[in-house]
Amino acid sequence: MSGSAIPFRVRLAASGLDGVTLLVIPAMVLILALFVYPFSYGLILSFHPKDGSFLGNYGHFFSDPFLYGTIYTTLALALPVTLLNLVAAVPVAFRIRRMRHQRLITTILVLPITLGTVLVAEGMLNYFGPQGWFIRTLSILGLGSPASIKLVHNYWGVFLSLVITGFPFTFLLTLSYVSGIDVALENAAATLGARSAARFRTIFLPLLAPGLAITFCLSFVQAYSVFPSAVLLGAPAGPTRVISIAAYEAAFEQYDYSLASAIAMVMGAVQLVVVVGVLMSRSLFYRGPAAGAKG
Amino acid sequence: MTLLSAPRAVTVRDVGAKLWVISIWTLLIFFVINLFGIIGAVLTSSFATRWLRSWFPNGLTTNWYVSAWSEFQLGDVLMTTFQVVGAVVVLSGLIGVPAAYAMARREFKGKKLVMLVFLLPLLVPPITYGIPLATVLYQTGFGGSLIGVILANLVPTVPFVILVMIPFIEQIDPRIEAAARVFGAGTFRLFIHVLLPLLTPGILAALLLVLVRTIAMFELTFLTSGPTSQTLVVALYYAVFAAGVRAVQSIDAMAVIYMGLTLIWLVIALRFVNPTQIVTRGKQARA
Incomplete structure (x- = not known):
């Protein structure tokens, strides 16, 4: 290396590549090998079905009602649940945000998320079952009889489980967005005489819209990929045969990894369509700082 | 007024x-x-002896815990769970923290793309990428083994550690590192003597969250585990799935053991992190 030329290492360092940057490599290799590669491999594999044709798997998927029907089944569960959770989470988050015992409530609500869907499913089988405490209470209150209400092993079982694990998730996300809004903005509006409904409509909703869009997407994606509770609490052969069940059966019961990959890709694509759709509509709303201006 | x-x-x-x-x-x-x-x-x-058609069980007993322990081979299952969780926590710390340091301190070409690659495993739900991942693991011979389960669980946890740690690292004054470098410390010694002590609270919080999430991680473990590499939550799923074969109380005893295991760590984790952090991935780390 001649004295006049700038050494290679220095030139690299000037563009941000030095020993420290290399620390990112192990993590990058891991994600490339275990996430990006399997995904790409799955995508390619899905175009090489057992019968050899290029689009065979997708043709099979979209011609068999037992398979393409799962898209509708899953949407029929995930969309109403996500909307319900979001609609319930916003007012609750507004009530909680300035409370002193906020931490107690957030801790209680984080329980179902940490315990996970499998445990919630086992508890629900007992609690919402025909002899469980919930239906017993209902029949004492005269709201129904154990024979007429069925809350497990059907659509409602899965629906309720998605509310129980999904609502806290949606709520905690919403709460973090709501607490990010400067109180000064609300106080200013109140001083100018805006009622709470007007304050919500004109101050909070525009500021919250981007956050709510992201919350909706994350909650929807979670609900859309429901698996354990759809099997344990639903009717996995019929009304709650969601798309993840179809993918699982193809992979681990028929050992058709090609078809399973194709179903996983369809699942990913539907999620992507909904997420992109929601985020696109986000651009119709205000985007910018949610903090009050100084002065 | x-x-x-x-x-x-x-x-x-x-x-x-x-x-x-x-x-x-x-x-x-x-x-x-x-x-x-x-x-x-x-x-x-x-704890119920017999519980049918009544508000509360006829009597209480602890026998179900004894029978669940032997029926479900809970000793082995717990051993596997600890091995998987321990390995995932240590490895995601070792891989994630240095990567977070590089992401927080350096600007390089393609950094946005790298960030996107780290974000994707947290946005795509596990069951969606779990099926292609399990396919690849089974074809390379890792499927069903303990190593396969650990590898699969690292996919969401490493990016999680990176995202939680970046704001923690950004808080540290770069002049402290510059001073250490002036006195001749290399990157490794800088990490051990300067950064690690300063970052301990952040690393502890991130790894505790990884721990809680890995104990409860059902989908990835379920798709990649074999009979000898099941963690507690997967064993619980199979028990509930095959309900009717075993007594309900026995399954519930196992569920309570799982609950205890999760809640102990949750309580410890909550001493260091805000509950909202469990879902919002370090958004609040600055606060």
Whole structure:
């Protein structure tokens, strides 16, 4: 290396590549090998079905009602649940945000998320079952009889489980967005005489819209990929045969990894369509700082 | 201020506001009651001698824990769970923290793309990428093995550690590192003597969250584990799935053991992190 030329290492360092940057490599290799590669491999594999044709798997998927029907089944569960959770989470988050015992409530609500869907499913089988405490209470209150209400092993079982694990998730996300809004903005509006409904409509909703869009997407994606509770609490052969069940059966019961990959890709694509759709509509709303201006 | 405190007549609007507040609280309390009902039902059933057609069991016993322990080979399952969780926590710390340091301190070409690659495994749900991942693991011979389960669980946890750690690292004054470098410390010694002590609270928080999430991670472990590499949550799933073969109380005893294991770590984790961090991935780390 001649004295006049700038050494290679220095030139690299000037563009941000030095020993420290290399620390990112192990993590990058891991994600490339275990996430990006399997995904790409799955995508390619899905175009090489057992019968050899290029689009065979997708043709099979979209011609068999037992398979393409799962898209509708899953949407029929995930969309109403996500909307319900979001609609319930916003007012609750507004009530909680300035409370002193906020931490107690957030801790209680984080329980179902940490315990996970499998445990919630086992508890629900007992609690919402025909002899469980919930239906017993209902029949004492005269709201129904154990024979007429069925809350497990059907659509409602899965629906309720998605509310129980999904609502806290949606709520905690919403709460973090709501607490990010400067109180000064609300106080200013109140001083100018805006009622709470007007304050919500004109101050909070525009500021919250981007956050709510992201919350909706994350909650929807979670609900859309429901698996354990759809099997344990639903009717996995019929009304709650969601798309993840179809993918699982193809992979681990028929050992058709090609078809399973194709179903996983369809699942990913539907999620992507909904997420992109929601985020696109986000651009119709205000985007910018949610903090009050100084002065 | 005098305007606000002036007395005024109770209006329809005030009544409406009261009703609104009451209905929100009713909704929340109803939710929490049912949540405790679900947990309480599992707990009660695990101690029940016989519990059919009544509000409470006929008698209480701890025998189900003994039988669950042997029926489900819980000793082995717990051993596997600890191995998987321990390995995932250590490895995601070792891989994630240095990567977070590089992401926080250096600007390089393609950094946005790298960030996107780290974000994707947190945005795509596990069951969607779990199926192609399991396919690849089975073809390379790792499927069904302990290593396969650990590898699969690292996919969401390494990016999680990176995202939680970046704001923690950004808080540290770069001049401290510059001073260490002036005195001749290399990157490795800088890490051990300067950064690690400063970052301990952040690393602890991130790894505790990884721990709680990995114990409860069902989908990835379920798709990649074999008979000898099941963690507790997967064993619980199979037990509930095959309900009817075993006594309900026995399954519930196992569920209570799982609950205990998760909640102990949750309680420890909550001493260091805000509950909202469990879902919002370090957004609040700065606060």
